[in-house]
Amino acid sequence: MDLAFTPEEQTFREDIRAWVKTSLPKDIAHKVHNALRLSRDDHQRWAKILGKKGWLGHGWPKEFGGPGWNAIQKHLFEEECALAGAPRVIPFGPVMVAPVIMAFGNAEQQQRFLPGIASGEVWWSQGYSEPGSGSDLASVKCKAEKQDGKYIVNGQKTWTTLGQYGEWIFCLVRTSNEGKPQTGISFLLIDMTSRGITVRPIKLLDGESEVNEVWFDNVEVPIQNLIGEENKGWTYAKHLLSHERTNIADVNRAKRELERLKRIAKTKGVYDDPRFKDEIAKLEVDVVALEMLVLRVLSAAKSGKNSLDIAGLLKIRGSEIQQRYSELMMLAAGPFSLPLIEEAMEAGWQGDFPGGELSDAPLAGTYFNMRKTTIYGGSNEVQRNIVSQFVLG
Amino acid sequence: MDFDFTDDQEQLRDAVRKWVDKGYTFERRKNITKDGGFSRTAYAELADLGLAGLYIPEADGGLGMGPVEGMVVMEELGRGMVLEPMTHTLMAGTVLAGYAPDAPNLVKAAWLPKIASGERLVVLAHLERGARYGLTHCNATASSNTATAPDLWALSGTKSIVVAGDRVDAFIVPAMAGGRLALFLVEREAAGVTTTGYGTQDGARAAEVRFDNTPATLITKDGSIGLAHAIDIGIAATCAEGVGVMDKTMAVTVEYMNTRKQFGVAISSFQALRHRVADMKMQLELARSMSYYAALKLNAPAQERSAAMARAKYQLGVSMRFVGQQAVQLHGGIGVTDEYIVSHYFKKLTQLEMTFGDTLHHLGEVSARMQDTAGVFA
Numbered sequence A: 001m002d003l004a005f006t007p008e009e010q011t012f013r014e015d016i017r018a019w020v021k022t023s024l025p026k027d028i029a030h031k032v033h034n035a036l037r038l039s040r041d042d043h044q045r046w047a048k049i050l051g052k053k054g055w056l057g058h059g060w061p062k063e064f065g066g067p068g069w070n071a072i073q074k075h076l077f078e079e080e081c082a083l084a085g086a087p088r089v090i091p092f093g094p095v096m097v098a099p100v101i102m103a104f105g106n107a108e109q110q111q112r113f114l115p116g117i118a119s120g121e122v123w124w125s126q127g128y129s130e131p132g133s134g135s136d137l138a139s140v141k142c143k144a145e146k147q148d149g150k151y152i153v154n155g156q157k158t159w160t161t162l163g164q165y166g167e168w169i170f171c172l173v174r175t176s177n178e179g180k181p182q183t184g185i186s187f188l189l190i191d192m193t194s195r196g197i198t199v200r201p202i203k204l205l206d207g208e209s210e211v212n213e214v215w216f217d218n219v220e221v222p223i224q225n226l227i228g229e230e231n232k233g234w235t236y237a238k239h240l241l242s243h244e245r246t247n248i249a250d251v252n253r254a255k256r257e258l259e260r261l262k263r264i265a266k267t268k269g270v271y272d273d274p275r276f277k278d279e280i281a282k283l284e285v286d287v288v289a290l291e292m293l294v295l296r297v298l299s300a301a302k303s304g305k306n307s308l309d310i311a312g313l314l315k316i317r318g319s320e321i322q323q324r325y326s327e328l329m330m331l332a333a334g335p336f337s338l339p340l341i342e343e344a345m346e347a348g349w350q351g352d353f354p355g356g357e358l359s360d361a362p363l364a365g366t367y368f369n370m371r372k373t374t375i376y377g378g379s380n381e382v383q384r385n386i387v388s389q390f391v392l393g
Numbered sequence B: 001m002d003f004d005f006t007d008d009q010e011q012l013r014d015a016v017r018k019w020v021d022k023g024y025t026f027e028r029r030k031n032i033t034k035d036g037g038f039s040r041t042a043y044a045e046l047a048d049l050g051l052a053g054l055y056i057p058e059a060d061g062g063l064g065m066g067p068v069e070g071m072v073v074m075e076e077l078g079r080g081m082v083l084e085p086m087t088h089t090l091m092a093g094t095v096l097a098g099y100a101p102d103a104p105n106l107v108k109a110a111w112l113p114k115i116a117s118g119e120r121l122v123v124l125a126h127l128e129r130g131a132r133y134g135l136t137h138c139n140a141t142a143s144s145n146t147a148t149a150p151d152l153w154a155l156s157g158t159k160s161i162v163v164a165g166d167r168v169d170a171f172i173v174p175a176m177a178g179g180r181l182a183l184f185l186v187e188r189e190a191a192g193v194t195t196t197g198y199g200t201q202d203g204a205r206a207a208e209v210r211f212d213n214t215p216a217t218l219i220t221k222d223g224s225i226g227l228a229h230a231i232d233i234g235i236a237a238t239c240a241e242g243v244g245v246m247d248k249t250m251a252v253t254v255e256y257m258n259t260r261k262q263f264g265v266a267i268s269s270f271q272a273l274r275h276r277v278a279d280m281k282m283q284l285e286l287a288r289s290m291s292y293y294a295a296l297k298l299n300a301p302a303q304e305r306s307a308a309m310a311r312a313k314y315q316l317g318v319s320m321r322f323v324g325q326q327a328v329q330l331h332g333g334i335g336v337t338d339e340y341i342v343s344h345y346f347k348k349l350t351q352l353e354m355t356f357g358d359t360l361h362h363l364g365e366v367s368a369r370m371q372d373t374a375g376v377f378a
Helices: A007-023 A026-033 A040-053 A071-084 A092-104 A107-119 A233-242 A251-267 A274-303 A311-337 A363-374 A380-392 B007-023 B026-034 B040-048 B067-079 B086-098 B105-117 B224-259 B271-297 B302-336 B342-353 B359-369
Strands: A124-127 A143-147 A150-157 A168-174 A185-191 A197-202 A211-222 B122-124 B141-145 B149-163 B170-177 B180-187 B193-199 B205-220
Touching: A007 A040, A007 A071, A026 A040, A040 A107, A071 A251, A071 A274, A092 A107, A092 A124, A092 A168, A092 A185, A092 A233, A143 A168, A150 A168, A150 A185, A168 A233, A185 A211, A185 A233, A251 A274, A251 A311, A274 A311, A274 B271, A274 B302, A274 B359, A311 A363, A311 A380, A311 B271, A380 B224, A380 B271, B007 B040, B007 B067, B067 B086, B067 B224, B067 B271, B086 B105, B086 B122, B086 B170, B086 B224, B122 B149, B141 B205, B149 B170, B149 B180, B170 B205, B180 B224, B224 B271, B224 B302, B224 B342, B271 B302, B302 B342, B302 B359
Parallel strands: A124 A168, B122 B170, B141 B170
Antiparallel strands: A143 A150, A150 A211, A168 A185, A197 A211, B141 B149, B149 B205, B170 B180, B180 B205, B193 B205
16 A cells, blocks of 8 residues: 555646647636636647647557556556646547547448547547436437438437537437336437537526527437447446546645635635635535545556446535535635626636626536536436445445 | 556465454453453464554564554454454554654663563553643643652653553653643653553453652653644554444345345345445545555644545545444345344444544544645645
């Protein structure tokens, strides 16, 4: 047992840190450190910088052009990016669909789709959730019927994150109604410029449109866009969900945001209020304990001994922590978190924010937005079902 | 960064677990409590496994092992809720071996091998009335006649909640000497020692110990550093012990929920209860993570070490209280009986929370030590 990273891992970390420092555009880092709004262009710029270096698919094996890093190297890379103020890599392409294409796609599909994902040129979206499906993913209704060597897709997807920017979308579609709901689902890649697709942004409680509804009305999809076998999509979807288990905890971002919380609390004069400071202290222990939990999973992955199947715990705890820091930031600002001035959440606004602290502007919005974290990705109640199944049988 | 145990550590774990499962049954434990809460025979059996010498250098007759081994041992002792104070043996060994610049070599040579063999049991007697968890509050005093006999010290004062205080062989006692907090070794049978023993809530034993001009051997004139390290060793050991107790608490709760039927079905089928178990599992794994953290920070420089112990003990306090309370609740009526084991786990977890600093105390420590950046490595 040893807490320290190896000298090789330390060097690796320092190399990443140096590269991020010179490569991450300052204006983007500024926005991330201050929770200002990121545009499509901000995300794309960073994605392409990573892509050029070969690190957008930082979890990819060498045979597909990735760096072939182990679990710890991936963690160190993600941590250095997060602490430096890099935006989260939009995961749908490089983290979610790419591993499915690698594992279950054919050679032609791999050659056709992976380069655009690796370079950050093509924006992918996820078409999993449907109206009414909630955390019950297998209840897919959106159907694909084979006709004249094509699939005709009809139905609706929803909660499609940043789908308004999407160029391609990977979808779970129903190709058969026989057997259990899990059978009869297929995994289809769909060009979002196809005729019959309508995307409507959903305005969320924070005023932003982070998610979308997507309608499919007799959309024609070439049969070559089916991944693997028809009716086996559920297996592929599960593979996708089991991929990258530790980053659902988002502990690296939590460390960065804990630093920001302390800065805000100092600015607002509540850092020296013992009642407030103790709440930060509790969160600090929560973050350290979560990091230890993540490191335990990484260590188990590295050595292959004592595998630690606690993805559910990581999701629950990570999301609770995200909600808590956003909550404390808002509470630190108190009444000055209440003015709703959209322009003040954009970088470069020169106005006079009520109370005089521009950093207060996005706090309530972030707090409202973070309520999603215990709902998405399998609600925390569903995660508790999974954990209790593991413990109680 | 590696959280795997070595084969030697696994063997150590197996050896202690075997002894706990076979040699320290719930029946035996109950009998020990009935006989006062401490068994010298049981302690000797632990010493026979080598555990009393775990932190004592090999040259002094010990095993010279480190914090990870200490953690492994304490987890297993926690699983059996072992009443004999191994934590104090770990602390005493470290103080005498590493923080005794003023003790004559003869004293170290006389005591360390005997502590390691289990022949002598030495505990820390630091707590005073009004001190709660503070380490600087010390009204006990010691003095020597610097002109005639500078090495002959006489110590006076009262120490509270001294673990097995009327059954052990000697104490490590903080006392003020020349304006500084010094540490002394005092034998229980020395002149002027009076002990009043009693049981504690977890079924173990403690005593009020009074020293009246008692002959004492100086260990170190500057005792704060050694005392702080000893307490940190105690915290890490208590964290590991708590993890062991919680492991067993979870196991009996799961077993009970899968057998106990209400309304015709096992109560483990009720979602409200299942989610409670998921929350218990969360607290247990957070606690285990922070127990690892405590063990792996125990050899860090003093500031870093103590900051880490505060974080760990805070987490353990939260977890132990939650797991203990919920285990009783999930058992229902049988959970509040003395006959069934789960109430004993609950009381043990409660006592561990209040050992070496409770949750609020350590939250205050974390709060006071906060820096701009935080994480496992900061």
